[in-house]
Amino acid sequence: xxHLNQLFVEAGTLMFAGMVFVFTxxxxxxxxxxxxxxxxxIKFPDAVIQTRxxxxxxxxxxxxxxxSPNVVAAITSAxxxxxxxxxxxxSTHKTK
Amino acid sequence: MDSLNKLWLSTGLANFESGQxxxxxxxxxxxxxxxxxxxxxxxxxxxxxxAILTNIPLAGFSEVGGLLHFIYYAGIDTGIxxxxxxxxVGAMTDFGALIANPKTLLLGAAAQFGIFATLFGxxxxxxxxxIEFTLKDAxxxxxxxxxxxxxxxxxxxxxxxxxxxxxxxAAYSYMALVPIIQPxxxxxxxxxxxxxxxxxxxxPVTKIEKIVFPLGVLMMTIFxxxxxxxxVGMFCLGNLMRECGVVDRLSSTAQNELINITTIxxxxxxxxxxxxxxxxxxxTLGILGLGAVxxxxxxxxxxxxxxxxxxxxxxxxxxxxxxxxxxxxxxxxRVANKVGLEANPHNFLLMHAxxxxxxxxxxxxxxxxxxxxxxx
Numbered sequence: 261x262x263h264l265n266q267l268f269v270e271a272g273t274l275m276f277a278g279m280v281f282v283f284t285x286x287x288x289x290x291x292x293x294x295x296x297x298x299x300x301x302i303k304f305p306d307a308v309i310q311t312r313x314x315x316x317x318x319x320x321x322x323x324x325x326x327x328s329p330n331v332v333a334a335i336t337s338a339x340x341x342x343x344x345x346x347x348x349x350x351s352t353h354k355t356k
Numbered sequence: 357m358d359s360l361n362k363l364w365l366s367t368g369l370a371n372f373e374s375g376q377x378x379x380x381x382x383x384x385x386x387x388x389x390x391x392x393x394x395x396x397x398x399x400x401x402x403x404x405x406x407a408i409l410t411n412i413p414l415a416g417f418s419e420v421g422g423l424l425h426f427i428y429y430a431g432i433d434t435g436i437x438x439x440x441x442x443x444x445v446g447a448m449t450d451f452g453a454l455i456a457n458p459k460t461l462l463l464g465a466a467a468q469f470g471i472f473a474t475l476f477g478x479x480x481x482x483x484x485x486x487i488e489f490t491l492k493d494a495x496x497x498x499x500x501x502x503x504x505x506x507x508x509x510x511x512x513x514x515x516x517x518x519x520x521x522x523x524x525x526a527a528y529s530y531m532a533l534v535p536i537i538q539p540x541x542x543x544x545x546x547x548x549x550x551x552x553x554x555x556x557x558x559x560p561v562t563k564i565e566k567i568v569f570p571l572g573v574l575m576m577t578i579f580x581x582x583x584x585x586x587x588v589g590m591f592c593l594g595n596l597m598r599e600c601g602v603v604d605r606l607s608s609t610a611q612n613e614l615i616n617i618t619t620i621x622x623x624x625x626x627x628x629x630x631x632x633x634x635x636x637x638x639x640t641l642g643i644l645g646l647g648a649v650x651x652x653x654x655x656x657x658x659x660x661x662x663x664x665x666x667x668x669x670x671x672x673x674x675x676x677x678x679x680x681x682x683x684x685x686x687x688x689x690r691v692a693n694k695v696g697l698e699a700n701p702h703n704f705l706l707m708h709a710x711x712x713x714x715x716x717x718x719x720x721x722x723x724x725x726x727x728x729x730x731x732x
Contacts, residue, residue: 264483267482267494271476272476274475281726282722282726286462286464286465286715286718286719288580293569296572301561
């Protein structure tokens with residue numbers, strides 16, 4: 261019985277030390293992610309994100325000129341499609 | 357007549373012992389669970405077949421010089437097979453959800469309470485006549501609560517090799533039973549409103565973060581818990597191969613061919629430990645019972661921790677994702693998603709639950725390292 265009690269005490273110590281250590285270790289990992297990884301992410305963004313921001317820059321630049329490139333692209337494709345469907349020369353459209 | 361007698365004595369029928377027959381039935385039961393019920397088939401199938409092979413009279417599969425003997429001593433006794441599998445698991449793991457929401461690491465930590473609480477249960481079982489678990493045995497049994505097969509096999513092979521068969525069977529059986537064990541506990545500990553909580557969308561994670569993460573985890577393990585570096589180191593190697601993008605062939609091999617080959621041998625090696633004298637005793641029943649307790653406590657502590665975090669955090673946290681902290685990737689995350697969908701059909705928790713899920717893998721490896729350092 262005494263031996264069993266001793267084992268319980270050892271198990272209790274192990275449980276306390278184990279849980280404290282697991283929380284501390286994984287807590288440090290949170291700090292690592294928040295401090296190191298987030299800064300790295302800001303300093304070295306993914307290529308895809310760069311392309312996106314480049315597109316956004318372009319967009320804002322042309323927006324300042326007055327016409328968004330998306331609008332131009334949409335109009336161009338709509339006009340091309342319309343011409344294909346109706347098989348009409350571009351001059352007619354212009355006259356209209 | 358003499359030769360006929362000799363021939364009869366060389367047959368299996370004349371040499372069968374009742375224990376061997378029972379263990380062959382256990383082997384067939386594992387095959388049934390794998391094939392008919394789809395319970396962790398990748399491991400239970402070779403394990404069940406290994407149990408049949410090892411109990412064949414006169415064949416000597418597990419005796420010195422036998423095939424299973426070599427497989428066991430080459431791969432499991434040395435700890436090589438579980439570590440190779442851990443590398444493959446690392447190569448299959450995407451830490452994106454965890455990096456995007458690092459708070460979920462606390463859920464992975466809380467769920468490890470199942471491991472440490474089960475230590476008490478294992479020691480308490482010593483009160484039953486016929487059961488005598490040392491602290492090493494209790495630690496090896498308790499790791500079942502980590503719901504991580506390779507970790508359980510690795511720790512059992514180091515701390516209590518004689519209990520390895522029962523521990524591996526319990527660990528994989530309960531991992532397969534996650535969809536049955538977890539939902540009632542999750543529902544009992546949460547309200548309908550809590551289960552309906554929708555979580556904010558995760559931020560995109562950059563490539564550099566994913567590359568540096570395994571290196572950082574390895575560094576921290578080297579500094580604070582070197583006894584866990586075999587598990588964590590192989591896990592991080594696999595993950596780095598996946599994320600760096602320059603060794604796709606190695607990453608593909610680690611997560612396909614290599615892990616598959618190792619799984620076959622690991623299953624057979626564990627099956628070789630399912631001999632009648634090692635398995636058919638009251639201690640096995642105790643291990644199977646404790647495994648269920650460990651799983652349940654781990655699930656409950658994960659959910660309770662998530663409830664607490666939801667109360668304290670500025671962003672909402674659905675307590676169901678806490679249950680995924682027991683690891684059992686990706687089954688536990690799927691269960692959290694499914695229970696969440698039952699409460700709110702528009703609530704997809706899968707990606708949110710993957711965070712605590714992979715945190716649980718790290719947590720159980722850390723817990724195994726602590727047990728090795730303090731008890732081993």
